[in-house]
Amino acid sequence: MITTLRTADGAQVQIAHNGAQVISWIPANQPEQLFLSKTSSSDAGAALRGGVPVIFPQFASLGLLPKHGFARTQLWHKRASDHPDRAVFELRDNEITRAIWPHAFWAELTVTLSGAELEIELAIHNTGNTEFSFTCALHTYLRVEHIEQVRVIGLQGTHYRDSVIGVENCVEMDEVLTIHGQVDRIYMNAPTRLDVQQARQRLAVFSNGFADAVVWNPGAELGRTLADLEPNGYERMLCVEAAAIAEPICLPIDATWRASQRLVVQPSARSI
Numbered sequence: 425m426i427t428t429l430r431t432a433d434g435a436q437v438q439i440a441h442n443g444a445q446v447i448s449w450i451p452a453n454q455p456e457q458l459f460l461s462k463t464s465s466s467d468a469g470a471a472l473r474g475g476v477p478v479i480f481p482q483f484a485s486l487g488l489l490p491k492h493g494f495a496r497t498q499l500w501h502k503r504a505s506d507h508p509d510r511a512v513f514e515l516r517d518n519e520i521t522r523a524i525w526p527h528a529f530w531a532e533l534t535v536t537l538s539g540a541e542l543e544i545e546l547a548i549h550n551t552g553n554t555e556f557s558f559t560c561a562l563h564t565y566l567r568v569e570h571i572e573q574v575r576v577i578g579l580q581g582t583h584y585r586d587s588v589i590g591v592e593n594c595v596e597m598d599e600v601l602t603i604h605g606q607v608d609r610i611y612m613n614a615p616t617r618l619d620v621q622q623a624r625q626r627l628a629v630f631s632n633g634f635a636d637a638v639v640w641n642p643g644a645e646l647g648r649t650l651a652d653l654e655p656n657g658y659e660r661m662l663c664v665e666a667a668a669i670a671e672p673i674c675l676p677i678d679a680t681w682r683a684s685q686r687l688v689v690q691p692s693a694r695s696i
């Protein structure tokens with residue numbers, strides 16, 4: 425099932441209830457901003473390759489749980505919203521989640537749309553009687569014209585883990601990051617604003633409450649091995665993810681954690 429929100433000025437966002445996964449975002453008078461692979465798996469229990477998968481309670485294989493946890497493959501429940509430009513989804517622990525991760529929780533994903541902006545907020549609440557910790561991410565697949573022409577600005581001086589070669593504590597030297605081949609990095613304590621520049625637009629990626637940022641592109645070789653990535657799909661996508669990985673979030677009983685990612689598009693290279 426898919427929920428579509430539209431604003432009066434023509435912006436549109438689509439969210440699949442499976443995974444509470446945003447799968448399309450078309451700002452007012454702008455082209456589609458999110459990548460969604462044409463060969464995504466439609467199998468029940470599989471996440472779509474693209475949009476914004478919600479990663480919880482474990483990022484990647486950095487822990488004992490299945491890769492990227494379970495939130496992206498669970499069916500979320502859409503709540504009634506008091507705002508036409510906002511959709512709210514929730515997921516509570518159930519038999520499947522407890523078999524993987526023995527904690528009682530409630531997760532809420534709020535998607536808010538306005539003319540040139542999309543905001544996605546993830547909230548996690550501990551409803552159990554022991555504290556727990558988790559890692560998580562909004563695994564945003566940006567759609568790009570061509571990966572080799574994309575410029576990511578804002579990471580210079582930030583420490584990162586290079587997950588391709590498994591090396592910790594690298595430092596980003598470049599003022600402008602360009603992508604050539606496989607890139608898989610966790611930038612720790614990343615700036616709250618990154619800019620993704622292309623010939624015809626600039627996208628500002630703001631994060632609030634997520635300490636880390638992940639930049640991922642599989643490159644040609646790994647891309648070919650991903651059955652659900654369309655041929656040469658790596659050329660048309662770049663993941664810029666808002667994440668909490670390096671310092672897992674520790675949530676006491678009855679506490680709530682919230683963090684968000686906000687995307688703002690501008691047609692030219694003007695600053696926002």
Ligand SMILES: O=P(O)(O)OC[C@H]1O[C@H](O)[C@H](O)[C@@H](O)[C@@H]1O
Binds near residue numbers: 587608609638
């Ligand atoms: O193929 P998936 O399970 O969706 O994971 C896709 C990618 O997600 C993140 O960006 C990780 O940093 C990558 O290491 C991983 O390959």
